Amino acid sequence: MRKAGGNVGITSIPAWAALETHYQALRDVHLRDLFAQDARRGESLTAEHDGIYLDFSKNRVTRRTIDLLVALAEARGLRDGIEAMFTGHRVNATEDRAVLHVALRAPRDASIRVDGEDVVPKVHAVLERMSRFAERVRQGEWRGFTGQRIRNVVNIGIGGSHLGPEMAYEALRDFADERLEFRFVSNVDGSDISRALRDLHLAQTLFVVSSKTFTTSETLTNARTARQWVLDAMGDPAAVRNHFVAVSANPTEVEAFGIDPQNMFEFWDWVGGRYSVHSAIGLSLMLAIGPEHFRAMLAGARSMDDHFRTAPFERNLPVLLGLLGIWYRNFFGAQTHAVLPYDQRLARFAAYLQQLDMESNGKSVDWAGRPMPVDTAPVVWGEPGTNGQHAFFQMLHQGTTLVPCDFIGTIEPAHGLQEHQDLLMANLFAQTEALAFGKTPEEAQREGVPVEQLAHRVFAGNRPSNTLLIPRLTPYTLGQLIALYEHKVFTQGWIWGVNSFDQWGVELGKALANRILTELQSDDPQLAHDSSTNALIERYRRCRRR
Numbered sequence: 001m002r003k004a005g006g007n008v009g010i011t012s013i014p015a016w017a018a019l020e021t022h023y024q025a026l027r028d029v030h031l032r033d034l035f036a037q038d039a040r041r042g043e044s045l046t047a048e049h050d051g052i053y054l055d056f057s058k059n060r061v062t063r064r065t066i067d068l069l070v071a072l073a074e075a076r077g078l079r080d081g082i083e084a085m086f087t088g089h090r091v092n093a094t095e096d097r098a099v100l101h102v103a104l105r106a107p108r109d110a111s112i113r114v115d116g117e118d119v120v121p122k123v124h125a126v127l128e129r130m131s132r133f134a135e136r137v138r139q140g141e142w143r144g145f146t147g148q149r150i151r152n153v154v155n156i157g158i159g160g161s162h163l164g165p166e167m168a169y170e171a172l173r174d175f176a177d178e179r180l181e182f183r184f185v186s187n188v189d190g191s192d193i194s195r196a197l198r199d200l201h202l203a204q205t206l207f208v209v210s211s212k213t214f215t216t217s218e219t220l221t222n223a224r225t226a227r228q229w230v231l232d233a234m235g236d237p238a239a240v241r242n243h244f245v246a247v248s249a250n251p252t253e254v255e256a257f258g259i260d261p262q263n264m265f266e267f268w269d270w271v272g273g274r275y276s277v278h279s280a281i282g283l284s285l286m287l288a289i290g291p292e293h294f295r296a297m298l299a300g301a302r303s304m305d306d307h308f309r310t311a312p313f314e315r316n317l318p319v320l321l322g323l324l325g326i327w328y329r330n331f332f333g334a335q336t337h338a339v340l341p342y343d344q345r346l347a348r349f350a351a352y353l354q355q356l357d358m359e360s361n362g363k364s365v366d367w368a369g370r371p372m373p374v375d376t377a378p379v380v381w382g383e384p385g386t387n388g389q390h391a392f393f394q395m396l397h398q399g400t401t402l403v404p405c406d407f408i409g410t411i412e413p414a415h416g417l418q419e420h421q422d423l424l425m426a427n428l429f430a431q432t433e434a435l436a437f438g439k440t441p442e443e444a445q446r447e448g449v450p451v452e453q454l455a456h457r458v459f460a461g462n463r464p465s466n467t468l469l470i471p472r473l474t475p476y477t478l479g480q481l482i483a484l485y486e487h488k489v490f491t492q493g494w495i496w497g498v499n500s501f502d503q504w505g506v507e508l509g510k511a512l513a514n515r516i517l518t519e520l521q522s523d524d525p526q527l528a529h530d531s532s533t534n535a536l537i538e539r540y541r542r543c544r545r546r
């Protein structure tokens with residue numbers, strides 16, 4: 001099989017050289033001029049799929065830029081890459097694994113084979129088990145050890161076993177069963193679990209221990225603490241059965257932890273942690289919104305999957321977002337990318353995307369281990385609007401750094417406060433306009449800005465943004481949005497030629513932490529770190545509570 005990005009360095013192909021030349025011609029052209037030259041630009045540089053509308057006209061591009069970027073995608077074999085992923089090839093080459101989060105939302109009659117085995121029936125079997133379990137908890141049939149109804153669900157997990165479910169729960173709370181309280185515990189910092197559990201009755205609490213590997217120290221530490229508290233409260237080890245279920249790809253470790261495999265919901269090594277929200281990792285979410293809404297989320301993601309797989313690149317939403325990202329990262333040298341949902345319900349979306357994007361494409365060697373000749377993942381960050389406007393937007397408008405932005409807006413709110421909604425959306429549109437067009441010294445002067453303040457009160461503009469509009473925030477559209485960004489990340493990773501599906505970069509710190517943990521808990525003065533780390537450990541040892 002061809003590997004990500006083919007075998008030739010990205011900078012040596014003609015499509016790259018053509019983009020370099022084009023960049024030189026376009027770098028100083030202002031968006032004001034691009035809009036002035038083409039009265040229909042705001043309608044033509046757009047793309048739409050199944051209700052998701054992307055306006056990419058406020059980017060520093062022309063139609064030719066898009067053609068050249070599409071040519072780059074073609075030259076890097078993106079079409080083959082997409083097919084390879086969707087058909088179960090081992091595109092995660094360093095771990096020799098297929099990458100099949102798309103199989104999690106495949107229809108029942110689809111067939112996707114890994115090592116000769118069709119994985120679709122397995123996916124649907126787990127979905128059905130999850131659904132039956134979720135219904136039992138929601139109907140009050142599944143009870144705590146003392147016979148009380150479950151009122152609280154605590155998801156214990158970290159990284160991909162936390163960020164997706166937490167983000168989606170926050171986004172879809174309007175669809176959640178209000179008789180259940182949900183908490184998401186991730187940090188090994190004891191304040192996380194102690195605050196989460198402080199006001200909960202353990203007799204009414206179900207813990208969903210979510211971990212692909214079931215060896216992650218934060219999750220196991222939190223789960224052990226929760227189990228101890230349950231045992232202390234109930235006084236009987238048999239209580240674990242009623243209060244703990246597991247979501248994992250590692251049944252052996254689940255059993256070793258003491259959770260009955262009957263109470264385990266499985267997923268597989270071909271689902272990456274950061275791509276797992278549509279797998280059993282979504283169990284807490286399903287408990288909240290119910291199986292039907294969960295399936296609607298899968299259907300939304302599937303719609304975006306089909307679009308990604310079949311739409312021409314110049315109209316393909318994930319491909320366009322990916323290509324525009326490459327344009328800014330590699331040609332304009334943009335170091336960060338802001339994601340700004342004008343929807344409070346998407347407050348955790350940027351945090352979720354940070355793992356999706358930065359853990360996937362934060363690589364400095366290509367799939368074959370050769371140093372990358374160009375930059376890869378930007379720093380992804382963001383906060384919901386309008387909050388960000390009163391915090392960091394100053395820098396977006398007048399700072400020295402170019403920050404390409406994705407603005408995400410929802411047209412119809414779930415609340416009836418239309419005045420709020422109009423104000424929110426007015427701000428979104430205003431920000432993209434202000435960033436793109438700025439304010440010239442002449443305009444400022446006409447408004448009566450005194451000459452001595454002029455330099456401070458002009459806006460250079462020419463700051464690019466995408467605007468994504470979604471009709472409503474529902475399980476279906478959230479599924480679309482998640483898949484949109486998953487495939488954007490795939491597009492970029494494939495074109496750069498990195499393996500977007502491993503994460504060796506998180507290992508070193510983990511291994512060192514294990515070693516330091518034993519040193520913190522012993523009095524052995526022998527420390528063999530650098531002088532800074534030694535001194536920090538010694539200081540902590542001297543001061544820590546015994």
Ligand SMILES: O=P(O)(O)OC[C@H]1O[C@H](O)[C@H](O)[C@@H](O)[C@@H]1O
Pocket residue numbers: 158159160161210211212213214215216219273274359503506
């Ligand atoms: O689900 P788990 O196996 O507990 O892993 C949780 C997380 O921790 C790891 O360190 C990885 O960097 C993440 O990709 C993963 O999502």
